[in-house]
Amino acid sequence: MPLFNELSINGSGLHAYRKWMDAISDNIANINTTSATNEDAFRERFVQVQSANVNRTGGGVVVNQVRYGSGEGRIVNQPENPIADAEGNVKLPNIDLASQMTNLIVAQRAYQANVQAIERARNAYQQALTLGK
Amino acid sequence: MAIAGIGGVGSFSPIDFPAVKPNAGTQSADQAEGFGARLNGALENLQQTTDNSDKLAAQMATGELTDVHDYMIAATQTELATQLTVAVRNKAVDAFNQIMNMAV
Numbered sequence: 692m693p694l695f696n697e698l699s700i701n702g703s704g705l706h707a708y709r710k711w712m713d714a715i716s717d718n719i720a721n722i723n724t725t726s727a728t729n730e731d732a733f734r735e736r737f738v739q740v741q742s743a744n745v746n747r748t749g750g751g752v753v754v755n756q757v758r759y760g761s762g763e764g765r766i767v768n769q770p771e772n773p774i775a776d777a778e779g780n781v782k783l784p785n786i787d788l789a790s791q792m793t794n795l796i797v798a799q800r801a802y803q804a805n806v807q808a809i810e811r812a813r814n815a816y817q818q819a820l821t822l823g824k
Numbered sequence: 825m826a827i828a829g830i831g832g833v834g835s836f837s838p839i840d841f842p843a844v845k846p847n848a849g850t851q852s853a854d855q856a857e858g859f860g861a862r863l864n865g866a867l868e869n870l871q872q873t874t875d876n877s878d879k880l881a882a883q884m885a886t887g888e889l890t891d892v893h894d895y896m897i898a899a900t901q902t903e904l905a906t907q908l909t910v911a912v913r914n915k916a917v918d919a920f921n922q923i924m925n926m927a928v
Contacts, residue, residue: 694905694908695900695904698897698900698901699897702893702894702897705891706891706893806893809897813903813904817904817907820911
């Protein structure tokens with residue numbers, strides 16, 4: 692186990708939550724992206740994470756992959772849209788803004804918690820160095 | 825009133841100190857395991873940490889850094905490693921000075 696491993700462990704947490712925030716940003720940015728009814732709507736991004744093997748890598752979390760939600764979307768009538776079909780319909784992604792914002796808060800707070808844990812570990816190490824002074 | 829005599833002290837069990845292993849990779853087993861060698865290992869370790877932090881700092885300056893926290897963690901690790909090495913060095917110098925100031 693390397694020296695000051697706590698910092699790396701929480702660093703992996705920071706990485707995972709930043710990825711999650713990236714995915715949420717992507718979802719929110721594309722929440723009004725229209726597509727033609729004969730193709731997939733924008734597919735919601737999900738970040739899949741997994742606990743790192745404690746014995747082998749010293750703990751932490753790893754981002755496995757980014758998964759995609761359904762491309763089914765919802766059909767909306769927008770006859771003025773150039774990509775609308777004969778009936779004037781387009782597809783919008785089936786993403787709920789409220790749940791994206793909730794996830795964003797969770798991700799942001801978890802990121803802050805990891806930063807706090809790093810800060811505490813750093814303080815603890817510095818306290819240890821004052822031993823015997 | 826009879827006062828019982830003081831009994832003999834029983835045998836002491838030897839204290840088992842955990843063996844301190846030299847830093848793998850920086851020292852071979854047959855090398856002298858003096859304090860100097862250990863300090864040398866620690867300094868090499870510090871050098872690695874500093875190199876990593878320098879590399880990330882250069883990436884940040886050139887705009888290649890994708891994660892700000894990567895640099896901050898590397899910088900914190902370097903900071904702590906430097907403080908630790910300096911603390912160990914100071915202790916060693918203190919010990920040396922105390923021996924040098926010994927009245928002969």
